[in-house]
Amino acid sequence: MSIVGMDAEIPTGGVVVVIDVIRAFTTAAVAFERGVTEIACAPSLEVGRALRRLLPDRLLVGEANGLKPVDFNFGNSPFEMSVARLDGQRLIQTTSNGTLGLARCPKPTALLAVSARNVGATARWIASNHAATPCTLICTGRTAEDWACATYLSGLLNGSAPRRADLVAGIMDGAAEHARGYAQLPASERVDLSNDLRFCCDVDRAEFAMVGDVRKDHVVLARVPC
Template structure:
């Protein structure tokens, strides 16, 4: 049962889990913690904008090249989301990797979004609802954190108990990779992860899975406590 990158062919009929630790699905998990009812995950910023034109009461969340577009209500930041008042609100999220990854899964048995924050709950949800179905884990980024989270989830699904400290260390390594990759950019184009990292590293803080429903131009995530 494979762990793959974004360019892999995704088979039909499997449980597909899309992983984005820094930062899309950590941000989504915090949004649900703050009371969001549904998150419409758009594959591009422009589709996100179109969804907001159709649903004026929804808040638009996300990033382009890591940074919050001027017309978005929130950036792709779990720290920023942690103080938002979202009770009963619907969100639209558009990010470079995470929400795009969800759009690449046309016919799954189940589709889930995961970060370290809800990895244990995701394993429990799969075990309760699709225990005998093959699964594929998609790492949307190339840095260490998504692959470590995939291995951690794979171990949980296999019945073992991997050490959280190893996952946290990999998330910190991944953040350092992000910083190095952007070091040559102008300061205005760099992404400051310092306030977000404690949310990204908070393994199993969220006791719910984020389950996706495929719609015409997006994937709608809802919270499934478990």
């Protein structure tokens, strides 16, 4: 098993887990909890908008530089998902890191999206379906939260008992790194994570894996109970 960043070369034929805790795959997990039936993850705003033109019944969700584009239905926010009416809806999601990371995986045996919210279910799905297959964990961000989640997931897959408190501490460290970065920006470009952070820290709230189906220019995530 290997834990790598976005710049690493991803081998073919293995299980690939793409990690984005703050906030893409926490947002996706909450959307599934709220009744969304599938999420088409696009690697860029342009691909997301093109999918929306082809599929006008889909809701467009995501961010550019952390903020909701004006023509999107929702931002990249688990809090927004938690108060939205989403039962039976299908989404198109595009983000700077998470959905881009999914698009970087050539011909995986299995492709999954994970955040702290569904990390335990993801470990169970891999153990049940691909226990003997080499696994690569991709941390899509450079801040602490994705690496903490990767370490926690690696521990679960290796049969140890990692501490949830350590994962939450890593997420909070990552949030502090984000806050320091945003503080250097003009007020209009800053991202307020205060409403989203509690969802990002809610370890194992979701008892499902988010399993990807690779398409020509995007990846479709499905909720698979575990």
